[in-house]
Amino acid sequence: MSGTFVGMPAFPEAAHRAVRDPVLRANLRHATHTIRAKRATAVGELSDWVELREAGRRIKDHTLRHLDRYLLRLEESVTAAGGTVHWAADAAEANRIVTRLVKETGESEVVKVKSMATQEIGLNEALEAEGIRAYETDLAELIVQLGRDRPSHILVPAIHRNRGEIRDVFVREMGAWGRPAPAGLTDTPAELAEAARLHLREKFLRAKVGVSGANFMVAETGTLVVVESEGNGRMCLTLPETLISVVGIEKVVPTWRDLEVFLQTLPRSSTAERMNPYTSMWTGTTDGDGPRTFHLVLLDNGRTDTLADRVGRQALACIRCSACLNVCPVYERAGGHAYGSVYPGPIGAILSPQLRGTADEIDASLPFASSLCGACYEVCPVAIDIPEVLVHLRERVVEGGPAVRQGNRVVLKPARGHAAERAAMRAARWAFARPGTLRTGQRLAARTRRLHPRTLPGPGRAWSGTRDLPAVPAEPFRDWWQRTRGGKDGAE
Amino acid sequence: MNSRERILGRVRRALADVTPDERPYEEAVGRRYLREHGRRPVERTVELLAENLADYRAIVHRCDAGELPHLVSRLLDERGAREVLVPPGLPPQWLPAAGPERIHERAAHTPHRLDRVDSVVTGCALAIAETGTIVLDGSPDQGRRRASLIPDHHICVVRVPGQVVSSVPQALERLDPTRPSTWISGPSATSDIELDRVEGVHGPRTLEVVLLS
Numbered sequence: 001m002s003g004t005f006v007g008m009p010a011f012p013e014a015a016h017r018a019v020r021d022p023v024l025r026a027n028l029r030h031a032t033h034t035i036r037a038k039r040a041t042a043v044g045e046l047s048d049w050v051e052l053r054e055a056g057r058r059i060k061d062h063t064l065r066h067l068d069r070y071l072l073r074l075e076e077s078v079t080a081a082g083g084t085v086h087w088a089a090d091a092a093e094a095n096r097i098v099t100r101l102v103k104e105t106g107e108s109e110v111v112k113v114k115s116m117a118t119q120e121i122g123l124n125e126a127l128e129a130e131g132i133r134a135y136e137t138d139l140a141e142l143i144v145q146l147g148r149d150r151p152s153h154i155l156v157p158a159i160h161r162n163r164g165e166i167r168d169v170f171v172r173e174m175g176a177w178g179r180p181a182p183a184g185l186t187d188t189p190a191e192l193a194e195a196a197r198l199h200l201r202e203k204f205l206r207a208k209v210g211v212s213g214a215n216f217m218v219a220e221t222g223t224l225v226v227v228e229s230e231g232n233g234r235m236c237l238t239l240p241e242t243l244i245s246v247v248g249i250e251k252v253v254p255t256w257r258d259l260e261v262f263l264q265t266l267p268r269s270s271t272a273e274r275m276n277p278y279t280s281m282w283t284g285t286t287d288g289d290g291p292r293t294f295h296l297v298l299l300d301n302g303r304t305d306t307l308a309d310r311v312g313r314q315a316l317a318c319i320r321c322s323a324c325l326n327v328c329p330v331y332e333r334a335g336g337h338a339y340g341s342v343y344p345g346p347i348g349a350i351l352s353p354q355l356r357g358t359a360d361e362i363d364a365s366l367p368f369a370s371s372l373c374g375a376c377y378e379v380c381p382v383a384i385d386i387p388e389v390l391v392h393l394r395e396r397v398v399e400g401g402p403a404v405r406q407g408n409r410v411v412l413k414p415a416r417g418h419a420a421e422r423a424a425m426r427a428a429r430w431a432f433a434r435p436g437t438l439r440t441g442q443r444l445a446a447r448t449r450r451l452h453p454r455t456l457p458g459p460g461r462a463w464s465g466t467r468d469l470p471a472v473p474a475e476p477f478r479d480w481w482q483r484t485r486g487g488k489d490g491a492e
Numbered sequence: 493m494n495s496r497e498r499i500l501g502r503v504r505r506a507l508a509d510v511t512p513d514e515r516p517y518e519e520a521v522g523r524r525y526l527r528e529h530g531r532r533p534v535e536r537t538v539e540l541l542a543e544n545l546a547d548y549r550a551i552v553h554r555c556d557a558g559e560l561p562h563l564v565s566r567l568l569d570e571r572g573a574r575e576v577l578v579p580p581g582l583p584p585q586w587l588p589a590a591g592p593e594r595i596h597e598r599a600a601h602t603p604h605r606l607d608r609v610d611s612v613v614t615g616c617a618l619a620i621a622e623t624g625t626i627v628l629d630g631s632p633d634q635g636r637r638r639a640s641l642i643p644d645h646h647i648c649v650v651r652v653p654g655q656v657v658s659s660v661p662q663a664l665e666r667l668d669p670t671r672p673s674t675w676i677s678g679p680s681a682t683s684d685i686e687l688d689r690v691e692g693v694h695g696p697r698t699l700e701v702v703l704l705s
């Protein structure tokens with residue numbers, strides 16, 4: 001993955017710092033709670049939510065289980081529609097391909113739609129090294145880019161910044177990147193958005209090359225889909241002469257019809273809207289409408305290794321709605337930066353260590369960045385059992401075992417040092433101080449009873465060497481109480 | 493070995509544990525969700541469309557064919573439009589005889605040229621009631637995708653009830669995947685600054701939808 005996060009402290013240290021930053025905590029709390037409440041209403045409008053979620057899960061599961069077939073089908077239909085397909089085994093190769101394609105156009109700047117895949121491979125930095133400037137055009141990404149910062153949330157990447165900070169960044173930095181901020185800029189959101197509109201419009205109108213990701217790729221038709229709110233996506237996808245889309249191989253869905261499931265579940269789960277303001281769909285190139293040249297770069301970069309793990313592969317079903325971030329009590333306090341990866345929150349905790357391996361201390365600590373309360377699983381629109389994968393990865397970090405890295409079978413050694421245990425202990429201390437979280441955590445503990453070690457790893461070994469760990473009951477007391485008392489007064 | 497072969501090889505090895513599933517895809521997934529949410533008479537579907545459009549801050553108008561040019565004329569006037577972009581296949585009778593200068597949309601226009609146009613009038617491929625969405629597919633009455641993107645004021649005419657569907661599944665059924673499409677639900681918006689909603693960061697700041705019966 002990209003070098004962007006090299007030098008980051010592992011999750012426990014980063015989180016420790018973050019929980020003591022009052023601005024960050026307040027912003028995150030406000031954001032996660034607002035989105036969470038709205039989401040519940042939006043989801044409640046659909047009486048068939050359970051069935052949609054089940055269909056989404058099955059489509060993704062089926063696609064992953066036959067991924068080779070659908071990738072070939074996709075390649076065929078994109079090519080037939082006038083696009084060119086490239087395959088990139090890792091970040092370096094994807095960056096090389098994109099750089100070459102941009103250079104072939106003779107241009108030295110590109111406009112970008114927000115995309116996690118390009119962030120994951122560190123594309124902007126790679127382009128910069130070759131003398132190509134990549135302009136982020138999503139308002140939040142612009143704030144992050146101008147502030148020389150990192151995104152902290154999948155959906156609202158600049159949520160850690162408040163309006164005063166944003167104003168200061170605009171006034172200080174816009175001029176160096178293009179049109180400067182208007183004189184006398186205040187910190188009202190409307191004025192800030194207007195400043196961004198003027199600054200970016202200048203870039204859109206002259207751009208010859210656009211770079212994007214995609215939310216979905218339809219194997220049957222070769223259609224790519226980008227879901228967004230601001231219209232910067234539409235600008236980047238339709239105004240340039242050349243469009244280059246970098247997309248993870250897991251984003252393919254078999255049929256056009258499958259979109260009916262995800263276009264219902266994604267916006268409601270994500271921004272809590274019935275539908276996001278703009279969705280663009282394109283199939284190859286169209287005469288006289290939009291880019292004349294279209295390149296699709298299919299990215300592996302650890303995805304096939306993830307696919308090789310029977311339990312962990314479900315992480316590839318993620319549609320990046322960010323609902324799991326907004327319900328996660330650990331994320332709410334620690335913030336996205338603490339995860340040291342472009343994929344923060346619960347999904348990041350299971351995806352990053354699989355994409356990147358757990359050799360590094362950050363990645364080894366990520367599966368512990370959770371209280372296992374199960375809220376992420378409850379909200380996930382494709383029903384990824386995040387707690388199950390977390391427990392599976394913890395076991396692998398602590399005990400080692402077989403895995404696939406860069407296509408090769410390897411046997412992982414137990415994690416060096418005690419980062420994992422330290423993280424686990426912090427999470428435990430934190431959870432015990434919060435009865436609500438503890439309750440749901442216990443429920444999960446009961447479900448995973450079989451996996452619990454008889455002795456504690458690391459520093460706990462001496463203690464458990466002379467004692468048996470208490471067995472976890474099949475049902476936590478609180479649940480039993482709720483259930484039996486619930487029978488009388490109907491409380492759930 | 494090139495990367496294509498390498499990736500496909502890794503995928504196949506990763507899936508070695510998967511037993512082949514030869515059922516046709518449609519059976520493998522099973523779709524027990526609804527084709528539309530609740531049954532309602534046609535007029536109610538159109539009303540729902542109007543409500544949901546308005547809820548997402550589009551400005552909704554209703555009129556019949558005779559009233560349309562007057563309405564469009566008034567909307568352009570209110571915005572002080574001096575130039576209006578007209579897609580090649582837009583029915584000429586939708587526009588007022590007099591009024592702002594008509595710029596006939598064509599491939600040769602540069603984005604900078606379109607940026608000087610004040611308003612655009614388009615038709616649509618269809619509209620989705622449950623989500624308050626209009627869908628454009630680049631047909632001659634809608635013009636290229638950028639036509640409805642660059643001007644700051646977009647007037648979109650929806651023929652009701654013929655172009656209205658209830659739900660997302662019904663919409664996809666009617667759309668042609670080979671055409672580029674743009675789904676629009678309310679004007680451009682962002683909540684990136686402290687989650688305060690601000691309209692019109694990049695796309696048109698005003699979306700007016702005319703339900704034409």
Ligand code: SF4
Pocket residue numbers: 269317318319320321322323324325347376379380381382383384
């Ligand atoms: S794991 Fe599920 S809830 Fe989390 S971002 Fe992905 S799809 Fe959304």
